[in-house]
Each structure stands twice: as structure tokens, then as C-alpha cells.
Amino acid sequence: MDYHKPSTFEEAVAIAAGAAGTTRFLAGGTDILVQMRSGIATPEVLIDIKGIAGTRDIVREDDGGWCIGVAVTGAELTEHAEIGHDWPGVIEAVGLIGSTQVQGRATPVGNLCNASPAADSVPALVAAGAEVTVQGPEGTRRVPVEDIPTGPGRTSLKKGEVVTALRLPPRGRGGGDAYQRFIPRTEMDIAVIGCGVSLRVSGLVITEARMALGAVAPTVEPVRGAADALVGTRLEKSALDALADLAQAACNPIDDKRGTVKFRTHLAGVYARRVARIAYERARAAQ
Amino acid sequence: MTKIHVTARINGDEVEFLCDPRETMLDVLRDRLGLIGAKEGCGTGDCGACSITLDGRLVCSCLMLGVEAEGREIGTVEGIAEGENLHPLQRKFIEHAALQCGFCTPGILVAAKNLLERNPDPSEEEVRYWLAGNLCRCTGYDKIIRAVLDAAAEMREAS
Numbered sequence: 001m002d003y004h005k006p007s008t009f010e011e012a013v014a015i016a017a018g019a020a021g022t023t024r025f026l027a028g029g030t031d032i033l034v035q036m037r038s039g040i041a042t043p044e045v046l047i048d049i050k051g052i053a054g055t056r057d058i059v060r061e062d063d064g065g066w067c068i069g070v071a072v073t074g075a076e077l078t079e080h081a082e083i084g085h086d087w088p089g090v091i092e093a094v095g096l097i098g099s100t101q102v103q104g105r106a107t108p109v110g111n112l113c114n115a116s117p118a119a120d121s122v123p124a125l126v127a128a129g130a131e132v133t134v135q136g137p138e139g140t141r142r143v144p145v146e147d148i149p150t151g152p153g154r155t156s157l158k159k160g161e162v163v164t165a166l167r168l169p170p171r172g173r174g175g176g177d178a179y180q181r182f183i184p185r186t187e188m189d190i191a192v193i194g195c196g197v198s199l200r201v202s203g204l205v206i207t208e209a210r211m212a213l214g215a216v217a218p219t220v221e222p223v224r225g226a227a228d229a230l231v232g233t234r235l236e237k238s239a240l241d242a243l244a245d246l247a248q249a250a251c252n253p254i255d256d257k258r259g260t261v262k263f264r265t266h267l268a269g270v271y272a273r274r275v276a277r278i279a280y281e282r283a284r285a286a287q
Numbered sequence: 288m289t290k291i292h293v294t295a296r297i298n299g300d301e302v303e304f305l306c307d308p309r310e311t312m313l314d315v316l317r318d319r320l321g322l323i324g325a326k327e328g329c330g331t332g333d334c335g336a337c338s339i340t341l342d343g344r345l346v347c348s349c350l351m352l353g354v355e356a357e358g359r360e361i362g363t364v365e366g367i368a369e370g371e372n373l374h375p376l377q378r379k380f381i382e383h384a385a386l387q388c389g390f391c392t393p394g395i396l397v398a399a400k401n402l403l404e405r406n407p408d409p410s411e412e413e414v415r416y417w418l419a420g421n422l423c424r425c426t427g428y429d430k431i432i433r434a435v436l437d438a439a440a441e442m443r444e445a446s
Contacts, residue, residue, distance in 0.1 A: 003308035099420020
């Protein structure tokens with residue numbers, strides 16, 4: 001295996017585009033090293049992107065949004081003084097991934113590119129309307145987070161393409177988000193179901209709504225009807241019922257040791273209600 | 288396979304080594320540098336027995352490549368005591384019998400020391416969450432938690 005540590009993304013793209021065998025990018029390494037050890041992945045070219053300037057930075061952009069470097073770890077995001085004020089749901093989702101040790105290395109962009117349907121940070125990022133910047137041999141493009149994973153362990157990134165930054169939109173007034181997952185213990189587990197909700201309110205009335213579910217389909221599932229169910233409501237019981245029905249209808253889960261199809265579908269409704277209530281309270285408090 | 292030359296600081300000392308790019312930091316510590324305090328429990332980042340610090344940040348050395356240590360500051364359990372003088376955490380682990388087989392202990396000491404450097408007065412809940420990635424199959428954890436809280440109290444009095 002060839003190990004490269006380029007100092008620019010142009011160099012990283014050139015190495016990846018010209019590589020003959022299996023190529024992987026290395027940020028926190030908490031997935032790829034496990035895959036290498038178990039033989040699931042045997043990269044011939046490993047490109048460590050941590051030497052590229054800006055990959056460790058969390059920057060507030062001119063429009064009030066956030067640009068998060070691809071090597072920024074969960075611990076660095078959780079400890080940041082301001083970003084959790086804007087996007088508490090994204091930060092609580094990132095903070096649920098693994099142990100203290102894993103938080104010290106793992107990155108949300110790695111969580112996204114590992115393309116697990118149960119990735120904790122992804123439903124929260126989708127609900128937030130996050131995008132990534134992707135650079136490749138043919139230039140740079142911005143991609144909504146939900147368009148990166150295409151199936152378990154698979155992404156839409158083409159040969160030579162690398163994610164160069166994660167972008168959260170400006171939060172603005174009256175915005176609130178939340179993420180929760182179900183696991184049968186309190187720590188160190190993989191989501192049986194995860195739910196992210198982001199809302200905006202004006203007074204008591206919801207004006208924008210996005211929701212995404214994790215671990216209920218081959219990829220994180222954006223529940224596109226959430227806005228129809230919630231916008232114009234005050235999150236009354238009827239609105240919550242409609243949201244829960246949508247969440248359950250969006251489920252296409254598997255039966256496995258963590259939960260049956262029936263249980264996961266049931267939980268999707270429970271968590272849609274629960275997480276929407278938290279996001280609503282946060283949005284009301286942020287006016 | 289070409290080996291890569293790496294220079295790092297380990298427990299304050301400059302160290303140079305050659306390693307294969309696939310080698311984990313845990314393998315480098317144990318097999319190349321003779322620092323066998325960090326243990327391989329699972330090798331997949333689940334058990335915390337291989338915990339070290341990387342530029343002051345707690346990480347699993349099994350989830351890090353040796354080549355990634357270039358120019359970085361590593362801390363292992365071997366750097367915790369000052370000569371013959373045990374660190375308060377080490378003394379309290381003995382006093383509270385917070386270990387039986389001892390396999391998880393180096394990782395827990397590194398993790399607990401890192402916690403107390405950040406938060407000298409953690410609650411029991413904070414200690415339990417911080418150490419959730421350090422598995423112990425002997426003690427049932429209670430003695431470990433008590434030892435950490437007692438060491439924290441002693442260190443606060445001494446400072």
C-alpha cells in the first residue's frame with residue numbers, strides 16, 4: 001500500500017485520479033482502519049488529507065453559514081463555542097458517534113462517506129440542509145449531503161473525487177434542530193433508528209421543516225413530505241400525527257439483530273414526534 | 288514494501304522509527320518501540336485498551352497508522368508515573384482494587400488522566416460517559432469510577 005500525504009486538494013485529486021488500484025482517503029481512520037484489518041477494504045493507495053491547509057478549520061462564512069474542514073473531528077465540533085448554538089441537533093448527532101477515543105479522531109465527513117444507513121450525523125445534516133464541496137479531475141461541485149450515499153458503503157463520488165468541505169447554511173432567526181436515536185443501551189452502540197428534524201418558526205407557526213431518518217432504509221431517508229405536514233401548523237397533535245405517519249411510510253428497513261421491520265417502523269413514528277417537539281422548542285427559543 | 292521514516296515525540300522524548308504504512312500506531316509502540324503498556328483488546332476501536340493521547344487528544348492507537356505520528360506528540364501509560372513516583376490515579380487504582388486482570392488498566396489510566404486534565408472535578412456521570420469506550424470485564428466498573436473520583440479529589444487538594 002502506498003501512503004500519500006498531499007498538501008493541496010489538487011495534488012490529492014491528481015493522485016486519486018491516476019491511481020491504478022483501490023484508492024481510499026484517510027481522515028480520522030475510524031472506519032477505514034477497521035475495514036483494512038478485517039479485509040473488507042484493501043486499499044493499494046491511501047491518501048491522508050490531514051496535511052492539506054484548512055482541513056482542520058471550523059469557519060463562520062460571510063453569510064452566517066459554517067464551513068467545516070474535512071478533517072475536523074467530532075470532539076473539535078462538540079467543544080466549539082458557537083456552532084452548537086446555531087446547530088445543536090447536528091452537534092448532538094456528531095457527539096453520539098462512538099466513544100471519547102473515537103470522537104478524538106472520527107469526522108462527520110468520514111461518517112457521511114462511509115455511507116452507513118445508520119450513520120448518526122447524516123440525518124441531522126440532511127435535516128439541516130447541509131452540503132459538501134466535491135473536487136475532482138473535472139472541477140468542483142456542491143452536492144447536498146443526501147446525494148452522497150447511494151447504498152450501504154457506496155457513494156456517488158466518482159474516481160478521483162474527494163470531499164473538500166462540509167457546509168452548514170446560515171441558521172437565521174427562529175431556527176431549531178434536533179437529533180435523537182434509539183439504542184438499547186446508553187452509549188457505544190449503532191442506531192436502531194435515528195431521526196433529525198430542523199424547523200423554522202415565526203411566533204408559534206412553523207414556516208420551514210425538514211426531517212430525515214437513519215437506519216430505516218439502504219441510505220439515510222429524507223422525509224420529503226415533512227414540510228407539507230408541518231408548515232403552517234403550531235405542531236398540534238394533528239400535525240404530529242401526520243408527521244409520524246409520513247415517517248412510518250418512509251421506512252423500508254431490514255430485520256436484523258438490532259431490530260425488526262415492525263419495531264423500526266414503530267420507532268420512526270415515536271422519534272418523529274419526539275424530535276420534532278425538541279426542534280420546535282429550540283426554534284421558538286431562538287426568535 | 289518500502290518502509291517510511293517517522294519522527295515523533297513520545298512521552299516527551301524524540302523518537303524515530305521505520306514502519307510499513309499499513310502498521311497501526313499500536314503495533315509500532317509494542318513491536319518496534321518496546322512500549323507494551325498499550326494493549327490490543329479488539330483492534331477495532333471498541334475496547335479502549337490501546338488508548339493513547341495524540342497531541343493531547345485521547346485516541347485508540349489501533350485506529351491510527353504509525354505514519355500518522357510524524358511530527359506529533361504521543362502520550363502512553365509509560366509516561367504517567369514520574370520515575371518511581373506513581374501518579375495519583377495509579378495509587379488510587381491500587382488502593383481501591385480497581386483492577387483484576389489488568390489488561391484494560393493502561394488504557395483506562397490514560398483516558399482518566401486525559402479527563403482530569405480537562406475537567407479536574409468531574410461528576411460520576413461525566414466519568415462514566417468519558418470512560419464508556421474503555422471496556423473492563425473484571426471489575427464491574429464501580430471501583431474504577433471510585434478510584435478516578437478519589438484521585439481527582441486528591442489532585443484538587445494538592446493543587
